[in-house]
Amino acid sequence: MITVLDYGAGNVRSVINAIERAGESVRIVEQSGDISAAEKLVFPGVGSFGSMMHILNEKGYVAPLKAYLRSNRPFLGICLGLQALFESSSEAPGVSGLGFLAGTVQRLQAGSCAVPHIGWNGIRVQKPGGLFSGLAGDEKFYFVHSYHVVPHDRGCVLTETDYGSSFTSAIQQGNIAAIQFHPEKSGAAGLRIFENFIAGRSSACVPERCPRETRLARRIIACLDVRADDRGNLVVTKGDQYDVRDGGAVRNLGDPVEMARRYYEEGADEITFLNITGFRNCPLADMPMLDVLQKTSRHVFVPLTIGGGIREYRDEAGCLHTALDVAAQYFRSGADKISIGSDAVLIVEDILKTGRTTGLSSIEQIARVYGSQAVVISIDPRRMYVDSPDAVPQHVIATDAPGPRGERWCWYECTVRGGREGRPVDAVTLARVCQELGAGELLLNCIDRDGTCGGFDLELINAVKASVSIPVIASSGAGSAEHFAELFVRTGAEAALAAGIFHRGEVPLAAVKKHLAGRVEIRTCG
DSSP states (O other): OEEEOOOSOSOOHHHHHHHHHTTOOEEEOOSHHHHHHOSSEEEEEOSOHHHHHHHHHHTTOHHHHHHHHHTTOOEEEEEHHHHTTSSEETTSTTOBOOOSSSEEEEEOOOTTSOSSEEEEEOOEEOSOBGGGTTOOSOOOEEEEESEEEEESSGGGEEEEEEESEEEEEEEEETTEEEESSBGGGSHHHHHHHHHHHHHTOOOOBOOTTOOSSOOOOOEEEEEEEEEEOTTSOEEEEOOBTTBOEETTEEOOOBOHHHHHHHHHHHTOSEEEEEEOSSOTTSOGGGOHHHHHHHHHHTTOOSOEEEESOOSOEEOTTSOEEOHHHHHHHHHHTTOSEEEEOHHHHHHHHHHHHHSOOOSOSHHHHHHHHHOGGGEEEEEOEEEEEESSTTSSSSOOEEOSSOOTTOOOEEEEEEEETTTTEEEEEEHHHHHHHHHHHTOOEEEEEOGGGTTTOSOOOHHHHHHHHTTOSSOEEEESOOOSHHHHHHHHHHSOOSEEEEOHHHHTTSSOHHHHHHHHBTTBOOOOOO
């Protein structure tokens, strides 16, 4: 029996699913006594350090946690569950951690690399450990964080990882182990970590193929646009310039849960679900996408992002649901990140008009509770050509693809309502303001390129990358494996997302990875 400390923030469902996949049953902590009675304790922490410690203190979990750690019973901390072991964090000045280990938590000093550190990176083993049993040493694990631990005594350091600079990515002292990466989102290698912990493997080893330097992989993301078809069934669909109908009927490309599982098995680094249907005003508990996430997370052990309908709304019964309420349900159903689209445009428009933030926007609220790494901003822009760089107040760029009248300048108009309505906000400004509000990642969907198979809009991607310091996912336009290589060679995008070419089998996901191998750093599978 494994006891899991779920203090109410983030996706714990995937941790439970991973433990059960490894053949062990799970007990959830419901009161402080459950911690004291635990034989093996897993502490998956998600969100912000200050919010986590506030909840732990409020629930009366701090004292029994400290006692459990002192008893040297088997413990596995994950992500924030690692950071909680230390004395304090610069993310929350004045807030005390558990203080089991001397040291602090500090913001990543990643040089020119984007922060948060999001994606698949390796580990450099610093001392033998039982968690490594059965690993080759060159596996990549999924990281998503902006802060890292700095132990005073390096004797506890189990692994290090490189990202701009080197940081401690795992510690072990006696039976107390904690890791910065997410094993429940790290595929087969991560499941092996759980198996080793559950089995209590004590024969410490050092894997054979440990890298001298670890490198972050460029991510390949499979996107599934989900909506109800004309018979009311949830299906994966895909449109051209956002039109998902063919001959009057919604294109049905398959079942979302089964397709997500297939892409996971083919080596997708992440799965993104976009809810593009009209069931957004039903009672929150009845949201069909909740069931999709729950079923998917039982078999898919890579990150899941959900977008569509992450906003405040009043359902048909008159109940008000905040964007934070909606996000919380998605996280608890298996999502790791949420994507905000049209609502982000309206938020930024209001800020540009008033010159101030309220602290109450969906972006700010969700980032404050769950951390910036949990908030993705989905931007749906289209090109607007102009005759000169000062023709409009928006951010204008020079282009190598002239307009219909030979214009050499353009700006990217943000849209809402599935690309049907343009707004007077440009993509670069939207990206910059959303980063300031706390967003941790950007998804760029270029309407002009959607469904064209003509390649990604590299000018859009480079313009946005130059204005922000958070990771960027490129979307829209991929038609060949060469387009992915071109994207990663010619831009700083951290990830590429595609849908139609994968769904229709025109360019298999595995073929993209095979083409990229040796050209850019990727995660290999199988």
